[in-house]
Amino acid sequence: MRRNLKNSYWVLGLIIATMATIQGCDQRAAKPVSAAVQSTSDSSPKPEDFTPVTVQHALGTTVVEHLPQRVAALDMNEVDFLDQLNIPIVGMPKDFVPHFLSEYQDAPGIQDLGAIVHPNLERVHAARPDLILITSLQANHYNELTEIAPTIHFDVDYRNSQANHIEVIKDHLMMLGRIFNKEGIARQQVAELTNKVEETRRVTQGRPERALVLLHNNGAFSSFGVQSRYGFIFTEFGVQPASPGVDTGLHGQPISSEFIQQANPDIIYVVDRTAVMENHFAMDAERMANPLIRQTNAWKNGRVIFVDAEAWYITAASVSSLAIIADEIIEGYQD
Incomplete structure (x- = not known):
């Protein structure tokens, strides 16, 4: 029998990438090396050029009025989206971190925000985020989280993914690209995902x-x-x-x-x-x-x-x- 289950080894080490200080904003969190070296076709985001973004999602409407500098991602899918866009985070749950995000596990600049299903709201508050990203796994905490910072719900359906699963992921990726002025990278990632789906369907078709x-x-x-x-x-x-x-x-x-x-x-x-x-x-x-x-x-x-x-x-x-x-x-x- 073939086996394709990857073994997860948490990587220890201090991974600190100092972000440039942006006038009027706090210093951004340390970014793991693998994400920090990703190529980018977008220029560095400038807070003064930011246009507010309104996001409608299953739990309500969220207005992001300023370029986020301190992002908390409470789901591993969200951590991966931000990693793909080269966006640093200040905190995430660290109970179940997949191997392809293992460098985040022990990164000292990234706070442990508890469990994926039950995030520690006190830790979230202490991280001082200016944007929080969640999925349905954390949806019951939405109201409390919105009191801490603008909170966006990723409308992926974990119970029934038969309809538009890939499009929902692409749309969310592009939405994050707009928020962080990373639309060029987001389009590139969307194109690569489209190609991967088409490659797979060429194999399964017929x-x-x-x-x-x-x-x-x-x-x-x-x-x-x-x-x-x-x-x-x-x-x-x-x-x-x-x-x-x-x-x-x-x-x-x-x-x-x-x-x-x-x-x-x-x-x-x-x-x-x-x-x-x-x-x-x-x-x-x-x-x-x-x-x-x-x-x-x-x-x-x-x-x-x-x-x-x-x-x-x-x-x-x-x-x-x-x-x-x-x-x-x-x-x-x-x-």
């Missing part, structure tokens, strides 16, 4: 293989259909579902080995939640194997893909995570 997306959680499995957090795998990337009638929402439908055997998928993508959320052993072919699963076409043809669970589970709605997901989808179609 292919008869049917796939299951399975979530492993402490020895049990759940399946995700078209109307679920992984609906975009089928609707956006063109993968044919092995069980199209299953509506599974956020956590998936608990299934048995008999279900997998009867669905008889040609490809199985395994997302190992336990490995990333509880730091337990990673699921592999030896641990997953049983007589029923061995009967599936996916098992017989070596098309059980143990994916990068940090990209699929912790994020799945950002530029970096979608690039990883696309490559692993393609892997499932390779002989």
